[in-house]
Amino acid sequence: MTTQDWEELGGIEYRSLKLLLKIILGYFCxxxxxxxxxxxxxxxxxxxxxxxxxxxxAQDKTWWAIYSAQTMVNNLGFTLTPDSMLHFADATWPMLIMTFLAYAGNTFYPIFLRLAIWTMHKCLPRKSSLQEPLRFLLDHPRQCYTLLFPSAPTWILFGILFALNFADVLLIILLDLHNPAVASLAPGPRVLASIFQSASARHTGTATFNLTDVNPAVQFSLLVMMYISIFPIAMSVRMSNTYEEQSLGRYDADSEINDQQGSTSYLMKHMRNQLSFDLWYIFLGTFCICIAE
Structure with missing residues:
Protein backbone atom coordinates (compact mmCIF):
# COMPACT_ATOMS: atom_id res chain seq x y z
CA MET A 1 0.00 0.00 0.00
CA THR A 2 1.17 3.52 -0.71
CA THR A 3 1.38 6.28 1.88
CA GLN A 4 -1.76 7.80 0.44
CA ASP A 5 -3.57 4.45 0.82
CA TRP A 6 -2.50 4.19 4.46
CA GLU A 7 -3.72 7.72 5.19
CA GLU A 8 -7.04 7.07 3.47
CA LEU A 9 -7.52 3.82 5.37
CA GLY A 10 -6.42 5.19 8.73
CA GLY A 11 -8.29 8.45 8.41
CA ILE A 12 -7.83 11.51 10.58
CA GLU A 13 -6.58 9.52 13.60
CA TYR A 14 -3.77 7.94 11.59
CA ARG A 15 -2.67 11.32 10.22
CA SER A 16 -2.85 12.81 13.72
CA LEU A 17 -0.64 10.06 15.14
CA LYS A 18 1.91 10.59 12.39
CA LEU A 19 1.98 14.31 13.11
CA LEU A 20 2.16 13.72 16.88
CA LEU A 21 5.20 11.47 16.43
CA LYS A 22 7.00 14.25 14.55
CA ILE A 23 6.00 16.84 17.18
CA ILE A 24 7.27 14.67 20.07
CA LEU A 25 10.57 13.94 18.29
CA GLY A 26 10.97 17.65 17.55
CA TYR A 27 10.12 18.51 21.16
CA PHE A 28 12.63 16.02 22.57
CA CYS A 29 15.48 16.97 20.25
CA ALA A 58 39.53 19.08 33.76
CA GLN A 59 36.20 19.56 31.98
CA ASP A 60 35.74 21.02 28.51
CA LYS A 61 33.38 24.00 28.39
CA THR A 62 31.37 22.83 25.38
CA TRP A 63 31.04 19.32 26.76
CA TRP A 64 29.84 20.81 30.07
CA ALA A 65 27.08 22.65 28.20
CA ILE A 66 26.04 19.54 26.25
CA TYR A 67 26.07 17.26 29.28
CA SER A 68 24.33 19.73 31.60
CA ALA A 69 21.52 20.26 29.09
CA GLN A 70 20.82 16.56 28.63
CA THR A 71 21.11 15.70 32.34
CA MET A 72 18.36 18.25 33.10
CA VAL A 73 16.06 17.10 30.30
CA ASN A 74 16.56 13.38 30.88
CA ASN A 75 16.38 13.37 34.69
CA LEU A 76 19.84 11.82 35.08
CA GLY A 77 20.95 13.44 38.32
CA PHE A 78 24.63 13.52 37.34
CA THR A 79 26.91 16.50 36.78
CA LEU A 80 30.49 16.85 35.57
CA THR A 81 31.47 18.79 38.70
CA PRO A 82 31.78 17.08 42.11
CA ASP A 83 29.65 19.62 43.99
CA SER A 84 26.69 19.27 41.61
CA MET A 85 25.55 22.86 40.78
CA LEU A 86 26.63 24.54 44.04
CA HIS A 87 29.41 26.46 42.29
CA PHE A 88 26.90 27.86 39.76
CA ALA A 89 24.21 28.75 42.31
CA ASP A 90 24.66 32.50 41.74
CA ALA A 91 24.80 32.25 37.93
CA THR A 92 21.48 33.69 36.74
CA TRP A 93 21.38 32.46 33.13
CA PRO A 94 22.14 28.74 33.68
CA MET A 95 19.77 28.68 36.66
CA LEU A 96 16.91 29.95 34.46
CA ILE A 97 17.65 27.70 31.47
CA MET A 98 18.33 24.53 33.45
CA THR A 99 15.22 25.01 35.58
CA PHE A 100 13.13 25.36 32.43
CA LEU A 101 14.70 22.21 30.96
CA ALA A 102 13.99 20.28 34.16
CA TYR A 103 10.31 21.25 34.11
CA ALA A 104 9.81 20.87 30.35
CA GLY A 105 11.41 17.44 30.29
CA ASN A 106 9.43 16.04 33.22
CA THR A 107 6.21 16.96 35.05
CA PHE A 108 5.40 19.98 32.86
CA TYR A 109 5.88 17.90 29.71
CA PRO A 110 2.11 17.32 29.07
CA ILE A 111 1.48 21.05 29.54
CA PHE A 112 4.23 22.20 27.16
CA LEU A 113 3.30 19.52 24.62
CA ARG A 114 -0.32 20.68 24.46
CA LEU A 115 0.91 24.30 24.35
CA ALA A 116 3.12 23.45 21.36
CA ILE A 117 0.21 21.79 19.53
CA TRP A 118 -2.14 24.67 20.35
CA THR A 119 0.45 27.23 19.16
CA MET A 120 0.92 25.38 15.87
CA HIS A 121 -2.85 25.23 15.43
CA LYS A 122 -3.16 28.99 15.95
CA CYS A 123 -0.14 30.03 13.88
CA LEU A 124 -0.56 27.85 10.77
CA PRO A 125 -2.80 29.07 7.93
CA ARG A 126 -6.41 27.95 8.18
CA LYS A 127 -6.18 26.07 4.87
CA SER A 128 -3.07 24.15 5.92
CA SER A 129 -3.29 20.37 5.68
CA LEU A 130 -2.04 20.18 9.28
CA GLN A 131 -4.99 22.05 10.76
CA GLU A 132 -7.31 19.03 10.81
CA PRO A 133 -4.91 16.61 12.59
CA LEU A 134 -3.88 19.38 15.03
CA ARG A 135 -7.53 20.02 15.84
CA PHE A 136 -8.07 16.29 16.34
CA LEU A 137 -5.12 16.14 18.77
CA LEU A 138 -6.57 19.03 20.78
CA ASP A 139 -10.12 17.61 20.80
CA HIS A 140 -9.26 13.92 21.35
CA PRO A 141 -5.83 13.91 23.02
CA ARG A 142 -6.17 10.68 25.01
CA GLN A 143 -7.11 8.69 21.91
CA CYS A 144 -3.64 9.50 20.59
CA TYR A 145 -1.30 9.74 23.58
CA THR A 146 -1.39 8.84 27.28
CA LEU A 147 0.40 12.06 28.34
CA LEU A 148 -1.67 14.46 26.24
CA PHE A 149 -4.70 15.74 28.16
CA PRO A 150 -7.79 17.82 27.36
CA SER A 151 -7.83 21.50 28.25
CA ALA A 152 -9.43 21.27 31.72
CA PRO A 153 -7.17 18.52 33.15
CA THR A 154 -4.16 20.32 31.67
CA TRP A 155 -5.04 23.55 33.46
CA ILE A 156 -5.69 21.64 36.70
CA LEU A 157 -2.32 19.91 36.34
CA PHE A 158 -0.64 23.28 35.80
CA GLY A 159 -2.33 24.71 38.89
CA ILE A 160 -1.29 21.79 41.10
CA LEU A 161 2.31 21.81 39.89
CA PHE A 162 2.57 25.59 40.27
CA ALA A 163 1.21 25.39 43.83
CA LEU A 164 3.60 22.57 44.80
CA ASN A 165 6.65 24.32 43.38
CA PHE A 166 5.66 27.69 44.83
CA ALA A 167 5.27 26.11 48.27
CA ASP A 168 8.65 24.41 47.90
CA VAL A 169 10.42 27.66 46.98
CA LEU A 170 8.69 29.56 49.78
CA LEU A 171 9.74 26.96 52.37
CA ILE A 172 13.37 27.01 51.22
CA ILE A 173 13.54 30.82 51.43
CA LEU A 174 11.60 31.35 54.67
CA LEU A 175 12.89 28.43 56.74
CA ASP A 176 16.50 29.20 55.81
CA LEU A 177 16.18 32.97 56.06
CA HIS A 178 19.12 33.21 58.47
CA ASN A 179 20.94 30.04 57.45
CA PRO A 180 24.40 30.85 56.00
CA ALA A 181 24.11 27.86 53.62
CA VAL A 182 21.30 29.72 51.80
CA ALA A 183 21.49 33.34 53.01
CA SER A 184 25.04 33.72 51.70
CA LEU A 185 23.50 34.35 48.26
CA ALA A 186 22.07 37.74 47.31
CA PRO A 187 18.24 37.90 47.33
CA GLY A 188 17.86 37.58 43.55
CA PRO A 189 20.22 34.61 43.05
CA ARG A 190 18.82 33.05 46.21
CA VAL A 191 15.32 32.98 44.74
CA LEU A 192 16.60 31.55 41.44
CA ALA A 193 18.68 28.94 43.26
CA SER A 194 15.63 28.00 45.34
CA ILE A 195 13.50 27.60 42.22
CA PHE A 196 16.21 25.43 40.70
CA GLN A 197 16.43 23.36 43.89
CA SER A 198 12.66 22.93 43.95
CA ALA A 199 12.66 21.72 40.34
CA SER A 200 15.69 19.46 40.62
CA ALA A 201 14.61 17.87 43.91
CA ARG A 202 11.81 16.00 42.13
CA HIS A 203 13.30 15.73 38.67
CA THR A 204 17.04 15.80 38.09
CA GLY A 205 18.72 15.14 41.44
CA THR A 206 21.06 18.12 41.09
CA ALA A 207 21.47 20.70 43.85
CA THR A 208 22.34 24.37 44.35
CA PHE A 209 22.51 24.06 48.14
CA ASN A 210 24.30 21.59 50.35
CA LEU A 211 21.22 19.73 51.56
CA THR A 212 22.95 18.58 54.74
CA ASP A 213 23.15 22.23 55.84
CA VAL A 214 19.60 23.40 55.08
CA ASN A 215 16.78 23.44 57.61
CA PRO A 216 15.57 19.91 58.56
CA ALA A 217 12.02 20.96 57.68
CA VAL A 218 13.22 21.82 54.17
CA GLN A 219 14.90 18.42 53.90
CA PHE A 220 11.68 16.75 55.01
CA SER A 221 9.50 18.79 52.63
CA LEU A 222 11.78 17.95 49.68
CA LEU A 223 11.51 14.28 50.62
CA VAL A 224 7.71 14.45 50.65
CA MET A 225 7.66 16.38 47.36
CA MET A 226 9.73 13.62 45.76
CA TYR A 227 7.30 11.06 47.14
CA ILE A 228 4.23 12.76 45.64
CA SER A 229 5.87 13.96 42.42
CA ILE A 230 3.96 11.45 40.26
CA PHE A 231 0.55 12.14 41.84
CA PRO A 232 -0.44 15.14 39.65
CA ILE A 233 0.37 13.25 36.43
CA ALA A 234 -1.39 10.10 37.65
CA MET A 235 -4.48 12.12 38.59
CA SER A 236 -4.53 13.79 35.17
CA VAL A 237 -4.24 10.41 33.43
CA ARG A 238 -7.21 9.00 35.33
CA MET A 239 -9.17 12.26 35.13
CA SER A 240 -8.98 12.27 31.32
CA ASN A 241 -9.50 8.53 30.83
CA THR A 242 -11.36 7.61 27.61
CA TYR A 243 -11.08 3.82 27.67
CA GLU A 244 -14.20 1.65 27.61
CA GLU A 245 -13.08 -0.25 30.72
CA GLN A 246 -13.33 3.04 32.67
CA SER A 247 -9.86 2.76 34.17
CA LEU A 248 -6.23 2.01 33.37
CA GLY A 249 -6.05 -0.63 36.10
CA ARG A 250 -8.26 -2.72 38.39
CA TYR A 251 -9.92 -1.13 41.38
CA ASP A 252 -12.31 -2.25 44.09
CA ALA A 253 -15.92 -2.37 42.99
CA ASP A 254 -16.97 -0.10 45.86
CA SER A 255 -14.40 2.57 45.00
CA GLU A 256 -15.91 6.04 45.29
CA ILE A 257 -13.86 7.45 42.42
CA ASN A 258 -15.66 7.60 39.09
CA ASP A 259 -13.50 8.54 36.12
CA GLN A 260 -16.52 9.68 34.13
CA GLN A 261 -17.33 12.57 36.45
CA GLY A 262 -16.27 16.09 35.65
CA SER A 263 -12.66 17.09 36.18
CA THR A 264 -13.34 19.26 39.23
CA SER A 265 -15.61 16.67 40.87
CA TYR A 266 -13.06 13.93 40.31
CA LEU A 267 -10.26 16.12 41.69
CA MET A 268 -12.18 16.94 44.87
CA LYS A 269 -13.08 13.28 45.50
CA HIS A 270 -9.47 12.26 44.96
CA MET A 271 -8.27 14.93 47.41
CA ARG A 272 -10.83 13.78 50.01
CA ASN A 273 -9.65 10.20 49.61
CA GLN A 274 -6.03 11.30 50.00
CA LEU A 275 -6.80 13.31 53.15
CA SER A 276 -8.37 10.20 54.70
CA PHE A 277 -4.91 8.59 54.94
CA ASP A 278 -3.13 8.92 58.28
CA LEU A 279 0.19 9.38 56.49
CA TRP A 280 -0.61 12.99 55.59
CA TYR A 281 -1.25 13.92 59.24
CA ILE A 282 1.92 12.12 60.33
CA PHE A 283 3.76 14.20 57.72
CA LEU A 284 2.17 17.42 58.97
CA GLY A 285 3.05 16.68 62.58
CA THR A 286 6.64 15.70 61.74
CA PHE A 287 6.97 18.80 59.56
CA CYS A 288 5.82 21.09 62.39
CA ILE A 289 8.25 19.39 64.79
CA CYS A 290 11.11 19.94 62.30
CA ILE A 291 10.25 23.63 62.05
CA ALA A 292 10.03 24.01 65.83
CA GLU A 293 13.31 22.21 66.45
Whole structure:
Protein backbone atom coordinates (compact mmCIF):
# COMPACT_ATOMS: atom_id res chain seq x y z
CA MET A 1 0.00 0.00 0.00
CA THR A 2 1.17 3.52 -0.71
CA THR A 3 1.38 6.28 1.88
CA GLN A 4 -1.76 7.80 0.44
CA ASP A 5 -3.57 4.45 0.82
CA TRP A 6 -2.50 4.19 4.46
CA GLU A 7 -3.72 7.72 5.19
CA GLU A 8 -7.04 7.07 3.47
CA LEU A 9 -7.52 3.82 5.37
CA GLY A 10 -6.42 5.19 8.73
CA GLY A 11 -8.29 8.45 8.41
CA ILE A 12 -7.83 11.51 10.58
CA GLU A 13 -6.58 9.52 13.60
CA TYR A 14 -3.77 7.94 11.59
CA ARG A 15 -2.67 11.32 10.22
CA SER A 16 -2.85 12.81 13.72
CA LEU A 17 -0.64 10.06 15.14
CA LYS A 18 1.91 10.59 12.39
CA LEU A 19 1.98 14.31 13.11
CA LEU A 20 2.16 13.72 16.88
CA LEU A 21 5.20 11.47 16.43
CA LYS A 22 7.00 14.25 14.55
CA ILE A 23 6.00 16.84 17.18
CA ILE A 24 7.27 14.67 20.07
CA LEU A 25 10.57 13.94 18.29
CA GLY A 26 10.97 17.65 17.55
CA TYR A 27 10.12 18.51 21.16
CA PHE A 28 12.63 16.02 22.57
CA CYS A 29 15.48 16.97 20.25
CA UNK A 30 14.57 20.67 20.42
CA UNK A 31 14.86 20.75 24.21
CA UNK A 32 18.37 19.30 24.08
CA UNK A 33 19.37 21.68 21.30
CA UNK A 34 17.89 24.67 23.13
CA UNK A 35 19.87 23.79 26.24
CA UNK A 36 23.15 23.52 24.33
CA UNK A 37 22.52 26.74 22.37
CA UNK A 38 21.77 28.65 25.59
CA UNK A 39 24.50 27.18 27.82
CA UNK A 40 27.46 26.86 25.42
CA UNK A 41 27.83 30.60 24.57
CA UNK A 42 27.33 31.49 28.24
CA UNK A 43 30.08 29.22 29.60
CA UNK A 44 32.54 30.37 26.89
CA UNK A 45 32.03 34.01 27.94
CA UNK A 46 31.35 33.42 31.65
CA UNK A 47 33.38 35.07 34.45
CA UNK A 48 36.63 33.40 35.46
CA UNK A 49 34.98 32.06 38.63
CA UNK A 50 33.09 29.48 36.57
CA UNK A 51 35.52 28.79 33.73
CA UNK A 52 38.49 28.34 36.07
CA UNK A 53 36.48 25.88 38.13
CA UNK A 54 35.83 23.74 35.04
CA UNK A 55 39.54 23.87 34.19
CA UNK A 56 40.42 22.68 37.69
CA UNK A 57 38.00 19.78 37.22
CA ALA A 58 39.53 19.08 33.76
CA GLN A 59 36.20 19.56 31.98
CA ASP A 60 35.74 21.02 28.51
CA LYS A 61 33.38 24.00 28.39
CA THR A 62 31.37 22.83 25.38
CA TRP A 63 31.04 19.32 26.76
CA TRP A 64 29.84 20.81 30.07
CA ALA A 65 27.08 22.65 28.20
CA ILE A 66 26.04 19.54 26.25
CA TYR A 67 26.07 17.26 29.28
CA SER A 68 24.33 19.73 31.60
CA ALA A 69 21.52 20.26 29.09
CA GLN A 70 20.82 16.56 28.63
CA THR A 71 21.11 15.70 32.34
CA MET A 72 18.36 18.25 33.10
CA VAL A 73 16.06 17.10 30.30
CA ASN A 74 16.56 13.38 30.88
CA ASN A 75 16.38 13.37 34.69
CA LEU A 76 19.84 11.82 35.08
CA GLY A 77 20.95 13.44 38.32
CA PHE A 78 24.63 13.52 37.34
CA THR A 79 26.91 16.50 36.78
CA LEU A 80 30.49 16.85 35.57
CA THR A 81 31.47 18.79 38.70
CA PRO A 82 31.78 17.08 42.11
CA ASP A 83 29.65 19.62 43.99
CA SER A 84 26.69 19.27 41.61
CA MET A 85 25.55 22.86 40.78
CA LEU A 86 26.63 24.54 44.04
CA HIS A 87 29.41 26.46 42.29
CA PHE A 88 26.90 27.86 39.76
CA ALA A 89 24.21 28.75 42.31
CA ASP A 90 24.66 32.50 41.74
CA ALA A 91 24.80 32.25 37.93
CA THR A 92 21.48 33.69 36.74
CA TRP A 93 21.38 32.46 33.13
CA PRO A 94 22.14 28.74 33.68
CA MET A 95 19.77 28.68 36.66
CA LEU A 96 16.91 29.95 34.46
CA ILE A 97 17.65 27.70 31.47
CA MET A 98 18.33 24.53 33.45
CA THR A 99 15.22 25.01 35.58
CA PHE A 100 13.13 25.36 32.43
CA LEU A 101 14.70 22.21 30.96
CA ALA A 102 13.99 20.28 34.16
CA TYR A 103 10.31 21.25 34.11
CA ALA A 104 9.81 20.87 30.35
CA GLY A 105 11.41 17.44 30.29
CA ASN A 106 9.43 16.04 33.22
CA THR A 107 6.21 16.96 35.05
CA PHE A 108 5.40 19.98 32.86
CA TYR A 109 5.88 17.90 29.71
CA PRO A 110 2.11 17.32 29.07
CA ILE A 111 1.48 21.05 29.54
CA PHE A 112 4.23 22.20 27.16
CA LEU A 113 3.30 19.52 24.62
CA ARG A 114 -0.32 20.68 24.46
CA LEU A 115 0.91 24.30 24.35
CA ALA A 116 3.12 23.45 21.36
CA ILE A 117 0.21 21.79 19.53
CA TRP A 118 -2.14 24.67 20.35
CA THR A 119 0.45 27.23 19.16
CA MET A 120 0.92 25.38 15.87
CA HIS A 121 -2.85 25.23 15.43
CA LYS A 122 -3.16 28.99 15.95
CA CYS A 123 -0.14 30.03 13.88
CA LEU A 124 -0.56 27.85 10.77
CA PRO A 125 -2.80 29.07 7.93
CA ARG A 126 -6.41 27.95 8.18
CA LYS A 127 -6.18 26.07 4.87
CA SER A 128 -3.07 24.15 5.92
CA SER A 129 -3.29 20.37 5.68
CA LEU A 130 -2.04 20.18 9.28
CA GLN A 131 -4.99 22.05 10.76
CA GLU A 132 -7.31 19.03 10.81
CA PRO A 133 -4.91 16.61 12.59
CA LEU A 134 -3.88 19.38 15.03
CA ARG A 135 -7.53 20.02 15.84
CA PHE A 136 -8.07 16.29 16.34
CA LEU A 137 -5.12 16.14 18.77
CA LEU A 138 -6.57 19.03 20.78
CA ASP A 139 -10.12 17.61 20.80
CA HIS A 140 -9.26 13.92 21.35
CA PRO A 141 -5.83 13.91 23.02
CA ARG A 142 -6.17 10.68 25.01
CA GLN A 143 -7.11 8.69 21.91
CA CYS A 144 -3.64 9.50 20.59
CA TYR A 145 -1.30 9.74 23.58
CA THR A 146 -1.39 8.84 27.28
CA LEU A 147 0.40 12.06 28.34
CA LEU A 148 -1.67 14.46 26.24
CA PHE A 149 -4.70 15.74 28.16
CA PRO A 150 -7.79 17.82 27.36
CA SER A 151 -7.83 21.50 28.25
CA ALA A 152 -9.43 21.27 31.72
CA PRO A 153 -7.17 18.52 33.15
CA THR A 154 -4.16 20.32 31.67
CA TRP A 155 -5.04 23.55 33.46
CA ILE A 156 -5.69 21.64 36.70
CA LEU A 157 -2.32 19.91 36.34
CA PHE A 158 -0.64 23.28 35.80
CA GLY A 159 -2.33 24.71 38.89
CA ILE A 160 -1.29 21.79 41.10
CA LEU A 161 2.31 21.81 39.89
CA PHE A 162 2.57 25.59 40.27
CA ALA A 163 1.21 25.39 43.83
CA LEU A 164 3.60 22.57 44.80
CA ASN A 165 6.65 24.32 43.38
CA PHE A 166 5.66 27.69 44.83
CA ALA A 167 5.27 26.11 48.27
CA ASP A 168 8.65 24.41 47.90
CA VAL A 169 10.42 27.66 46.98
CA LEU A 170 8.69 29.56 49.78
CA LEU A 171 9.74 26.96 52.37
CA ILE A 172 13.37 27.01 51.22
CA ILE A 173 13.54 30.82 51.43
CA LEU A 174 11.60 31.35 54.67
CA LEU A 175 12.89 28.43 56.74
CA ASP A 176 16.50 29.20 55.81
CA LEU A 177 16.18 32.97 56.06
CA HIS A 178 19.12 33.21 58.47
CA ASN A 179 20.94 30.04 57.45
CA PRO A 180 24.40 30.85 56.00
CA ALA A 181 24.11 27.86 53.62
CA VAL A 182 21.30 29.72 51.80
CA ALA A 183 21.49 33.34 53.01
CA SER A 184 25.04 33.72 51.70
CA LEU A 185 23.50 34.35 48.26
CA ALA A 186 22.07 37.74 47.31
CA PRO A 187 18.24 37.90 47.33
CA GLY A 188 17.86 37.58 43.55
CA PRO A 189 20.22 34.61 43.05
CA ARG A 190 18.82 33.05 46.21
CA VAL A 191 15.32 32.98 44.74
CA LEU A 192 16.60 31.55 41.44
CA ALA A 193 18.68 28.94 43.26
CA SER A 194 15.63 28.00 45.34
CA ILE A 195 13.50 27.60 42.22
CA PHE A 196 16.21 25.43 40.70
CA GLN A 197 16.43 23.36 43.89
CA SER A 198 12.66 22.93 43.95
CA ALA A 199 12.66 21.72 40.34
CA SER A 200 15.69 19.46 40.62
CA ALA A 201 14.61 17.87 43.91
CA ARG A 202 11.81 16.00 42.13
CA HIS A 203 13.30 15.73 38.67
CA THR A 204 17.04 15.80 38.09
CA GLY A 205 18.72 15.14 41.44
CA THR A 206 21.06 18.12 41.09
CA ALA A 207 21.47 20.70 43.85
CA THR A 208 22.34 24.37 44.35
CA PHE A 209 22.51 24.06 48.14
CA ASN A 210 24.30 21.59 50.35
CA LEU A 211 21.22 19.73 51.56
CA THR A 212 22.95 18.58 54.74
CA ASP A 213 23.15 22.23 55.84
CA VAL A 214 19.60 23.40 55.08
CA ASN A 215 16.78 23.44 57.61
CA PRO A 216 15.57 19.91 58.56
CA ALA A 217 12.02 20.96 57.68
CA VAL A 218 13.22 21.82 54.17
CA GLN A 219 14.90 18.42 53.90
CA PHE A 220 11.68 16.75 55.01
CA SER A 221 9.50 18.79 52.63
CA LEU A 222 11.78 17.95 49.68
CA LEU A 223 11.51 14.28 50.62
CA VAL A 224 7.71 14.45 50.65
CA MET A 225 7.66 16.38 47.36
CA MET A 226 9.73 13.62 45.76
CA TYR A 227 7.30 11.06 47.14
CA ILE A 228 4.23 12.76 45.64
CA SER A 229 5.87 13.96 42.42
CA ILE A 230 3.96 11.45 40.26
CA PHE A 231 0.55 12.14 41.84
CA PRO A 232 -0.44 15.14 39.65
CA ILE A 233 0.37 13.25 36.43
CA ALA A 234 -1.39 10.10 37.65
CA MET A 235 -4.48 12.12 38.59
CA SER A 236 -4.53 13.79 35.17
CA VAL A 237 -4.24 10.41 33.43
CA ARG A 238 -7.21 9.00 35.33
CA MET A 239 -9.17 12.26 35.13
CA SER A 240 -8.98 12.27 31.32
CA ASN A 241 -9.50 8.53 30.83
CA THR A 242 -11.36 7.61 27.61
CA TYR A 243 -11.08 3.82 27.67
CA GLU A 244 -14.20 1.65 27.61
CA GLU A 245 -13.08 -0.25 30.72
CA GLN A 246 -13.33 3.04 32.67
CA SER A 247 -9.86 2.76 34.17
CA LEU A 248 -6.23 2.01 33.37
CA GLY A 249 -6.05 -0.63 36.10
CA ARG A 250 -8.26 -2.72 38.39
CA TYR A 251 -9.92 -1.13 41.38
CA ASP A 252 -12.31 -2.25 44.09
CA ALA A 253 -15.92 -2.37 42.99
CA ASP A 254 -16.97 -0.10 45.86
CA SER A 255 -14.40 2.57 45.00
CA GLU A 256 -15.91 6.04 45.29
CA ILE A 257 -13.86 7.45 42.42
CA ASN A 258 -15.66 7.60 39.09
CA ASP A 259 -13.50 8.54 36.12
CA GLN A 260 -16.52 9.68 34.13
CA GLN A 261 -17.33 12.57 36.45
CA GLY A 262 -16.27 16.09 35.65
CA SER A 263 -12.66 17.09 36.18
CA THR A 264 -13.34 19.26 39.23
CA SER A 265 -15.61 16.67 40.87
CA TYR A 266 -13.06 13.93 40.31
CA LEU A 267 -10.26 16.12 41.69
CA MET A 268 -12.18 16.94 44.87
CA LYS A 269 -13.08 13.28 45.50
CA HIS A 270 -9.47 12.26 44.96
CA MET A 271 -8.27 14.93 47.41
CA ARG A 272 -10.83 13.78 50.01
CA ASN A 273 -9.65 10.20 49.61
CA GLN A 274 -6.03 11.30 50.00
CA LEU A 275 -6.80 13.31 53.15
CA SER A 276 -8.37 10.20 54.70
CA PHE A 277 -4.91 8.59 54.94
CA ASP A 278 -3.13 8.92 58.28
CA LEU A 279 0.19 9.38 56.49
CA TRP A 280 -0.61 12.99 55.59
CA TYR A 281 -1.25 13.92 59.24
CA ILE A 282 1.92 12.12 60.33
CA PHE A 283 3.76 14.20 57.72
CA LEU A 284 2.17 17.42 58.97
CA GLY A 285 3.05 16.68 62.58
CA THR A 286 6.64 15.70 61.74
CA PHE A 287 6.97 18.80 59.56
CA CYS A 288 5.82 21.09 62.39
CA ILE A 289 8.25 19.39 64.79
CA CYS A 290 11.11 19.94 62.30
CA ILE A 291 10.25 23.63 62.05
CA ALA A 292 10.03 24.01 65.83
CA GLU A 293 13.31 22.21 66.45
Missing amino acids: GLHLLGVICLAPWIHTAPAKYTNYLEVQ
